[in-house]
Amino acid sequence: MSGRLLSPDELEASLRQIGAERYHSRHPFHKLMYQGNLNRGQLQAWALNRYYYQCRIPVKDATLIARLPTSELRRVWRRRLHDHDGDEPNTGGIARWLRLTDGLGLDRDYVTSMAGLLPITRFAVDAYVEIVRERSILEAIGSCLTELFSPAIIAERVGGMLANYDFVTAETLGYFTPRLDQAPMDAEFALDYVKENARTPEQQAAVLAVLRTKCDILWAMLDGLYLAYVDPRLVPPGAFVPADR
Amino acid sequence: MSGRLLSPDELEASLRQIGAERYHSRHPFHKLMYQGNLNRGQLQAWALNRYYYQCRIPVKDATLIARLPTSELRRVWRRRLHDHDGDEPNTGGIARWLRLTDGLGLDRDYVTSMAGLLPITRFAVDAYVEIVRERSILEAIGSCLTELFSPAIIAERVGGMLANYDFVTAETLGYFTPRLDQAPMDAEFALDYVKENARTPEQQAAVLAVLRTKCDILWAMLDGLYLAYVDPRLVPPGAFVPADR
Numbered sequence: 001m002s003g004r005l006l007s008p009d010e011l012e013a014s015l016r017q018i019g020a021e022r023y024h025s026r027h028p029f030h031k032l033m034y035q036g037n038l039n040r041g042q043l044q045a046w047a048l049n050r051y052y053y054q055c056r057i058p059v060k061d062a063t064l065i066a067r068l069p070t071s072e073l074r075r076v077w078r079r080r081l082h083d084h085d086g087d088e089p090n091t092g093g094i095a096r097w098l099r100l101t102d103g104l105g106l107d108r109d110y111v112t113s114m115a116g117l118l119p120i121t122r123f124a125v126d127a128y129v130e131i132v133r134e135r136s137i138l139e140a141i142g143s144c145l146t147e148l149f150s151p152a153i154i155a156e157r158v159g160g161m162l163a164n165y166d167f168v169t170a171e172t173l174g175y176f177t178p179r180l181d182q183a184p185m186d187a188e189f190a191l192d193y194v195k196e197n198a199r200t201p202e203q204q205a206a207v208l209a210v211l212r213t214k215c216d217i218l219w220a221m222l223d224g225l226y227l228a229y230v231d232p233r234l235v236p237p238g239a240f241v242p243a244d245r
Numbered sequence: 246m247s248g249r250l251l252s253p254d255e256l257e258a259s260l261r262q263i264g265a266e267r268y269h270s271r272h273p274f275h276k277l278m279y280q281g282n283l284n285r286g287q288l289q290a291w292a293l294n295r296y297y298y299q300c301r302i303p304v305k306d307a308t309l310i311a312r313l314p315t316s317e318l319r320r321v322w323r324r325r326l327h328d329h330d331g332d333e334p335n336t337g338g339i340a341r342w343l344r345l346t347d348g349l350g351l352d353r354d355y356v357t358s359m360a361g362l363l364p365i366t367r368f369a370v371d372a373y374v375e376i377v378r379e380r381s382i383l384e385a386i387g388s389c390l391t392e393l394f395s396p397a398i399i400a401e402r403v404g405g406m407l408a409n410y411d412f413v414t415a416e417t418l419g420y421f422t423p424r425l426d427q428a429p430m431d432a433e434f435a436l437d438y439v440k441e442n443a444r445t446p447e448q449q450a451a452v453l454a455v456l457r458t459k460c461d462i463l464w465a466m467l468d469g470l471y472l473a474y475v476d477p478r479l480v481p482p483g484a485f486v487p488a489d490r
Contacts, residue, residue: 022482119461123368216364227472236464237267
């Protein structure tokens with residue numbers, strides 16, 4: 001795996017190449033979504049499952065903050081807790097995601113119960129938290145680098161959904177607007193960190209590998225949705241069954 | 246979740262009911278396999294991915310042994326290490342599984358590199374090890390109770406594969422023969438343990454929940470195989486692509 005030492009800019013190019021090949025913007029489920037080819041039940045399934053990811057984000061971030069060695073690093077990373085948990089009730093990313101599930105007609109108690117999750121969603125998202133808990137700090141920070149690629153997928157998703165689904169409003173999609181500023185700021189910090197701190201071929205290989213794994217996590221979440229709700233509609237025992245099919 | 250206290254026999258009946266509803270013997274991929282409706286490439290994908298599960302079994306068992314409080318319990322559980330890792334080179338379950346991947350025409354270095362695994366396989370199997378590491382000992386032991394249901398699926402799988410695939414021999418399937426004795430012995434111990442030690446409604450609910458999750462893990466592994474190799478053949482970036490399709 002590990003070859004010669006890359007320059008910081010070569011490392012960045014290799015990271016961006018992984019995104020070009022493996023980010024879930026290339027997944028057929030995403031394409032169906034932004035092109036207007038999903039029905040309301042399929043969008044519900046997506047929002048319901050993605051809610052679990054949103055909920056685990058501050059857990060992941062707090063897990064990392066607990067491992068960071070300096071006040072400076074912890075202060076920077078703490079911003080993410082504010083973004084996702086908010087500064088007062090009904091603010092922050094998780095609360096905004098619930099307005100999305102509301103807008104799609106899902107019962108809020110059902111969503112927050114997590115009873116209808118696809119098991120694949122749970123296993124994939126839990127794998128993300130595990131990376132941040134168990135691997136090196138360099139890899140934990142590197143696993144967030146998918147944020148480099150998120151503005152493009154958000155633009156495609158929001159534009160496509162507003163244009164193609166009459167039951168989706170700008171307010172329903174309010175989650176995404178602040179992410180267009182937050183994600184690049186977060187990604188820039190993480191990118192600078194790994195470019196400065198991955199100083200051996202082995203460390204660089206580890207950062208590249210963890211970004212591949214993080215892409216796999218996001219991809220697997222859409223795999224689960226595709227299998228259960230698009231084709232061949234093989235819903236695992238106990239998982240959400242949409243009313244609109 | 247937790248209601249009244251069940252009798253030990255009622256608890257057993259509830260556990261068996263979970264198997265009847267959620268064990269992966271009900272998954273379409275298993276049905277295609279034993280009914281002879283997979284090609285060699287699809288069987289390769291199954292054996293390749295399942296190899297990761299086999300490899301993690303002794304890790305899971307050693308993780309549990311490390312947590313068990315008495316020599317007596319550790320001695321009983323140690324048997325599983327012998328079963329899976331063998332008593333000398335080229336014996337034990339993992340080595341026998343490699344004879345299965347050999348027999349299906351897979352390159353052994355490729356199999357053991359794990360390079361072609363479906364990410365879903367990895368996330369699901371790792372979730373199993375996590376359960377045994379993080380949850381109560383009662384739940385860790387309860388998570389093995391899928392072995393209650395394995396003799397029936399093995400009989401169906403071995404009989405169906407020998408009858409339906411001319412490239413599959415009894416020797417190739419040698420992994421499964423000892424499992425027909427080992428699994429019931431292991432399952433009996435685990436079942437007795439949970440019947441004796443799940444003494445509150447909450448503990449019983451936890452045991453039932455962990456068996457559901459373990460069934461979800463096995464199910465998710467077949468979901469991943471179905472999506473990538475049966476329908477709609479959506480192979481994730483970097484995963485195994487069979488030569489026979």
